[in-house]
Each structure stands twice: as C-alpha cells, then as structure tokens.
Amino acid sequence: GIPAHAQGPNEAASGTNATQIREDLKEKLRSTRIGGVKPEVNRGVVTLSGSVDLYSSKADADNRAHHVKNVLAVRNMIEVASSSELTDVQLRDKLAEKLSYDRVGYGTTAFNSFTIGVQDGVVTLGGVAYGPMDRDSAVSLVSNYPGVKDVVDNIEVAPLSPNDDRIRMAVARAVYGFPSLNKYSIDPAKPIRIVVVNGNVTLAGVVDTQADKDTAGVRANGVAGVFKVTIDLQVAGAASPEQR
Secondary structure, three states: OOOHHHOOHHHHHHHHHHHHHHHHHHHHOOOHHHOOEEEEEEOOEEEEEEEEOOHHHHHHHHHHHHOOOOOOEEEEOOEEOOOOOOOHHHHHHHHHHHHHOOOOOOOOHHHOEEEEEEEOOEEEEEEEEOOHHHHHHHHHHHHOOOOOOEEEEOOEEOOOOHHHHHHHHHHHHHHHOOHHHHHHHOOOOOOOEEEEEOOEEEEEEEEOOHHHHHHHHHHHHOOOOOOEEEEEEEEOOOOOOOEO
C-alpha cells in the first residue's frame, strides 16, 4: 500500500476510521434479532446486507448503524425473510384489526383515523393521529408484525391545540350522547372516529346505516366553534377496505 506519509490526510484518516467503524458496528449490531446482518464500510458509507425475520429488526439495524461515530451514510440492503403466507389483503385486514385495538384505554382511540395500504408486503400508513405517541405506537405495531417487508409512514400528527381538544370532547358528547349513535361508543375498536385539525372536523369509520351517517354529521355540525365537517363515514357493506 501507499506509505502513510505519502497518503493525503483524508485517505489516512478514512482508513483509520473504517477500521474503527467496523469495530463499533460489530459492537452495535450484537443482538440475536439482527445477528444475520452483515455490514461493509467504504469511505464512511456503511452497507447493511443479510436477512432478518421482522421489518422492525431491519429498521433497528439501520438506526444502530446511523449512531456509529464517523458514519456518513447507511445503505440498507437487508431483506426481510418472512415465512408468512398471508396475501396483501389478508395482511392488511390483520393489521387493521390490530391497529383498531392499539392504545385502547388511553382515551385517544376515537381521535385517531388511520388508513392502511399493502402492496407486496410493503405497508403504507396514512391518516391522522391524535398525538406523536399514537403515531409511533401504530408504526411500531406494524413494524413488528410478521409478513411486513417495509413500512412507509405517511401519518399526520394533529397539532397541539386546546381549542381542538375542546371540540373533540364536544363532538364526542354530541355524537355518542345521541341515543341512536350511543352504540358506537361501546366497542373501543369500532368508534365513529373524530379527527379535529384547526377546528375542522372529519368523521371516519364504519356505521350500520345511512341514517346513522347522516345523524352523526348533523350532530357534529351543531357543535360551537367547528369551522367545517367532512363526513368520511362508510356504511357497512359499502365500506372501503383501506379505512379503519
């Protein structure tokens, strides 16, 4: 090789860095979940290859590599080798059911409205979360589900707003407090979802009848301080499979 004194300072440093990065990576990637990951280093760029069982393990390896000193970039070529035989539609339905019960008991379930799309095992999450914890919990749940190859997080987090919180509670009382709509408050996984962003209300989810859909819209429109109500409710039997 070129003698050290003949090398440019950057070349010498990058050679030293590469050795140190390899050692640090070996330490960082020491985990049974990501034992099948093989890192390579070239001029500060780390390429991760190999295979793991869950998408969350792929994301974990990526995150660990990014936190190694002197790493400039990470190319994540890890494959998720799932033994799941689920079709995209089956996977979507399983995830929708899991998500509908996620964080039940925290009081925010009815104020989240997520959409799920699956193509070739790649899950795209959309919709609006009440807060960052609701969004993070949904992404984590999907990332740890067998059969998921990748996760695209397009979830919007509703802005912090005392006025929106007031509207959420008022709309919930107006909708769920109405006798014919009270049943939608019983199953925490199947509420009429109330999304509020800057005073604009969207009602989502699935209802039994057109009459319930119309009534929910009228009740929400009667709440003081609401700028606009968008009715995205589906009537059972005609429900879009993407909406949960």
